[in-house]
Amino acid sequence: MDNRAIGVFDSGLGGLTAVRRLHEIMPRENIIYFGDTGRVPYGTRGRDTIIKYTRQDIRFLLQFDPKAIVVACNTASAAALETVQGEFGLPVFGTVAPSCEKARQVTRSGRIGVIGTAATVRSGVFERLLHRADPSLDVRAAACPLFVSLVENGRVHRGDIVIETVVREYLQPLRDAGVDTLILGCTHYPLLQDVISDFMGGGVTLVDSGAEAADAVRRAVDPAADGTGGTRYFVSDDPRSFDALASLFLSHEPAGPAELVEITDY
């Protein structure tokens, strides 16, 4: 038993989908969440910048002596995790490897789609991991650069011509390729699952990368014996804007206000 907290970070608040899942499957764990809202999004930025920001986010969480860190951001997982993983002397879990593992388990046809930010898709890391495990897989990746903005503006509902048009444009090549499994390679995308599923068809299994990261933590980490199952929230922009956006990603209200972090000090 290990009562130390689990540290979780994301470029913004999409990583709260992983926090929700962690609370469901590990209800006694204390969680420290950092959302880099002063520098979100990461997905449009260059690799060196993403690596720099990822190191600062991890160093901030280290002061709470966590037993593990979850990179609940596909962009950081894809562009930075291989580089920084060994630098900190504790387990660092990303979204990419567990999502690939799950996709390999559920695909029947061997045709797997991946969607993510521009930086995630440019990294090619999903294809590399999938092909390393099984070179016969047919993997198609598509960047969806407008999805994060659309989700954060609440454009997630069936019947909204804006999100439906953009989903069709981005996903048409994957549907045409006949993928039977689609990795939602960004923690914002589960909010689009209705619209995406309508377009892709019911036979396509969606893999939620934040939830898969949480499941990987449960399999690997020594659980807490008597934690309170609480979360402390930290952000790098005005904490007052945290609540409205956080409620998009959590099924409940956040338990307490967010605290402000000067992230460039780390």
Added chain:
Amino acid sequence: MDNRAIGVFDSGLGGLTAVRRLHEIMPRENIIYFGDTGRVPYGTRGRDTIIKYTRQDIRFLLQFDPKAIVVACNTASAAALETVQGEFGLPVFGTVAPSCEKARQVTRSGRIGVIGTAATVRSGVFERLLHRADPSLDVRAAACPLFVSLVENGRVHRGDIVIETVVREYLQPLRDAGVDTLILGCTHYPLLQDVISDFMGGGVTLVDSGAEAADAVRRAVDPAADGTGGTRYFVSDDPRSFDALASLFLSHEPAGPAELVEITDY
């Protein structure tokens, strides 16, 4: 005559629309441009964060000993300029005051619309300046939080149902209110002038805030006698991604590669 350069900054590359205008009307001026591409956008962030970033951007430009600074970002102009304007001992020009002045000159009905980012509209500074000059003006402001993402993804063309739908949603209240003048209170928005003008109707005059800021500089600043009219470009994210986006905002190719800045050092 003053041959020192003019410093220009924006949260990203939208401020290049002001640089283009400066080169047109002051062809001998040397310009130093900084685009904070590592932290763009500002328009979704809180006021304190925007003020902090604005101070860093100005301090970076000061090392080039400029004769004036142009805040070619409406979000920074609206949320930070009043606070930081007197701190640096040189003229700092924003987009807001000259845009308000121009709108007052061109309106016939006294009904003026303003569009901008969430932070710009939340600041209320356009309404304050317009009402200070003329309390009888009827000013309507509308936040357009998706416009920057849509422009940066090239969704600027007539016939694109995504941009046309969003333009209609955001601008319908301003059209219904019968404004005859619309301030484009974000340096990204001139790229949407066709779609906006189609929706608002030919009788509505669009005010380009970046161009107005450039005109204000020309009226106030001692011009260069023998500058080369060149620009140095600096960014805070990967300079390799500068060219593609910059060409959206400049009518010509950028004259030379952008250089990387560690902006948090300033």
